[in-house]
Amino acid sequence: MSVINQALATAARLHQGQLTKPQGSLGKLEELAIWFAARSNSAVPARLLPAVVVFAADHGVAAESVSAFPAEVTGQMVANFVAGGAAINVLAREAGASLSVADVGVASSYTVTESGNAVLFRVPVRAGTANLRIEPAMSEQECNQAWTIGLDRVQEALAGGKSLLIGGEMGIGNTTAAAALICALTHIEPEKIVGLGTGITAQSREHKVQVVKDALARARAAGAVSAKDWLVQVGGLEIAALAGFYTGAAEAGIPVLLDGFITTAAALVAVKNKPEVADWLLASHCSDEKGHGHALAALQLEPILQLGLRLGEASGAALTLPLIQSALALHRDMATFSSAGIATK
The missing domain is CATH 3.40.50.10210 (Nicotinate-nucleotide-dimethylbenzimidazole phosphoribosyltransferase (CobT), large domain)
Structure with missing residues (x-):
């Protein structure tokens, strides 16, 4: 039986915290992206097939x-x-x-x-x-x-x-x-x-x-x-x-x-x-x-x-x-504060 990867979940959660939005502002969409990251081979999962x-x-x-x-x-x-x-x-x-x-x-x-x-x-x-x-x-x-x-x-x-x-x-x-x-x-x-x-x-x-x-x-x-x-x-x-x-x-x-x-x-x-x-x-x-x-x-x-x-x-x-594909696209394609040159709080 395959096991979920908690290290990838942690990395995905850290990635969410770096995106150009207030942390948690995308609600359940953030949790969906993290859920899929733990069940993929990447902290930033590709589009689902x-x-x-x-x-x-x-x-x-x-x-x-x-x-x-x-x-x-x-x-x-x-x-x-x-x-x-x-x-x-x-x-x-x-x-x-x-x-x-x-x-x-x-x-x-x-x-x-x-x-x-x-x-x-x-x-x-x-x-x-x-x-x-x-x-x-x-x-x-x-x-x-x-x-x-x-x-x-x-x-x-x-x-x-x-x-x-x-x-x-x-x-x-x-x-x-x-x-x-x-x-x-x-x-x-x-x-x-x-x-x-x-x-x-x-x-x-x-x-x-x-x-x-x-x-x-x-x-x-x-x-x-x-x-x-x-x-x-x-x-x-x-x-x-x-x-x-x-x-x-x-x-x-x-x-x-x-x-x-x-x-x-x-x-x-x-x-x-x-x-x-x-x-x-x-x-x-x-x-x-x-x-x-x-x-x-x-x-x-x-x-x-x-x-x-x-x-x-x-x-x-x-x-x-x-909805799920959108959650993953946001996780994957949004800029980070660093890459966009935006100040963090």
Whole structure:
């Protein structure tokens, strides 16, 4: 596991103190630059080369009517990603990030039209998970297979010289799986974690809370203890792939920018499985999904933005990219008091 470089953080903080501005006047932008310096090879990091990978899979729990959309939408949205029509396509283009999609377990058939907008990797472990309310979502072997797909995407990013990784997700029913995982790993009751997902009614949310309670009770009775146990019991294939993705990034020493509720649930799994992963995680935003703030608090992460988002797809993380790049550009390109011939206080 890679370790952060505190000497570079100290050097970056000293550099901030020499720039032509009152110390601390750029607020969190200064801290962002220092955070990245500690996770790079320089006290003055270069412009980031970001890669977005959206992991897609279906969920058997969708049969419990926990989503406002039918399960076929997962495959249809994968086709939309490849065609270039989704929010993440627009935002990745704006931010200059590469975009790829990994089908880890989409259940319905779909046809894609290659457009150069996103590279598609069809690597389905199975056609969606089982219904986590009544049985384990997947087998241990399937969980490990999905996890490895996430690791593989890190290796691809490394080969491409990427210096920041962003995971996204697509999967009808996945807020239910994410809520169950967060409840299991934080010991917070479902009423505080389960949200409206894709826009269900308050009555449907009450049903969704019960589904999560039933899943947790079943998994607990089945002997779930570790983070990976819970992932097998109540997780999703795309969540397992994301957890592997974050673990692989930390092992390779590449910073990770988290997106929303589902990706944070995956990060929680990764950190509970290997605590050192936490050093490489940065929270882009806090979404409007009910339990996201609790999950971020469990990871001791403070979000950069709070815009009331709940789309997923890595959209919130992509929106944060220009802000981070600006923080690094200020750190890198501003004059110092000495170079500008300006008197210090």
